[in-house]
Amino acid sequence: VTYDFADFYREAKDDCLRTVVLSTGDPELAQDVVAEAFARACASWRKVSRHPNPRAWVVRTALNVRTDRWRSRRRELPLVEPADDGRHDPDPVDPAVVAAIRRLPERQRQVIALRLLLDLDTETTAGTLGISAGTVKAHLSRALATLREDLKLKEQIS
């Protein structure tokens, strides 16, 4: 069976983007780095198509691209007052849940995203992030506990 890149892109693009959005908290940057990761997958499709989990490969590559760009661009300065010229149209997300996820440490966000959005098992998640399976379990457990507590508090307040 030939697994065509076009089929892969169509089926995997949203899941990969959502995983990276959740991991990074930045929808616009996520579009950019996921597109670059898919382009690299396409350029090396013969190899990537044989990867045990091409979606995980794309997400790992996107996170690396993002880290690379972040390192190169950390001289950014925040502007207090935005100049909204109407060209920015971020994807809609649930602000309460996203805010709760964003408060998690980055590694916990990545574990949550890979486990819950890409449905990766513990071993594959560990391999994708370059950490041990035990660390994945610990991060997932802590992240879920924190989210549960955070969102429960919000429910009580509202």
Place this chain on the structure above:
Amino acid sequence: MKDTDLTTLVRDAVRDTHMTVPESDIVGRARTLRTRRRVALGGAAGAGVAAAAFAVTALAIPAASPVSHPATLQTAAWTVAEQPSGVIDVTVRELKDPAGLQARLRADGIPASVRFSGFNPACQDYNYNPPLGKPVADGQRPPWMDDGLFTMTPGAAGPGLEINPSRLRSGEGIQIFVQFGASGNAFTLGGGPVKTSPACTG
């Protein structure tokens, strides 16, 4: 709250997030990557082409070229001013006319790409390319951060940066860009060294 409820909440949080980049753009970028790979693997002939390209860049954009236009150009959106030392001050007040700012910087001898909406996807970082698919170690600091090429300045009139063209290395340009936060109501101005190329720095 059960784990299944939490999982549903997390999934629902991003369910309306969709990849908007068309497949044709991805395939086009992949074609470029494959071409570069072939050139890189092309041996002596490829190296000759690369060397010639760098030479043309260096001749076309000399670091100390005389500036034939006024030392300061101010628009409503931004100001570019050249100090006597040759350092270029850029101040941004509004996210308008990035093409004009880009043209002015290039006229000042700086191979530049300016975008006020995300990054220029044609630009490649000048330094530091981790191998594909390999995790990168934390705590690394690219050498360009300390080389004085440019400095970000908060400034009362608006955020800005100082660019020192004499610090530009062969084949090096800069990218100025804006990143928006997830909420869309805040943004950051940034810059970084990039490899010069017709699609990136002109």
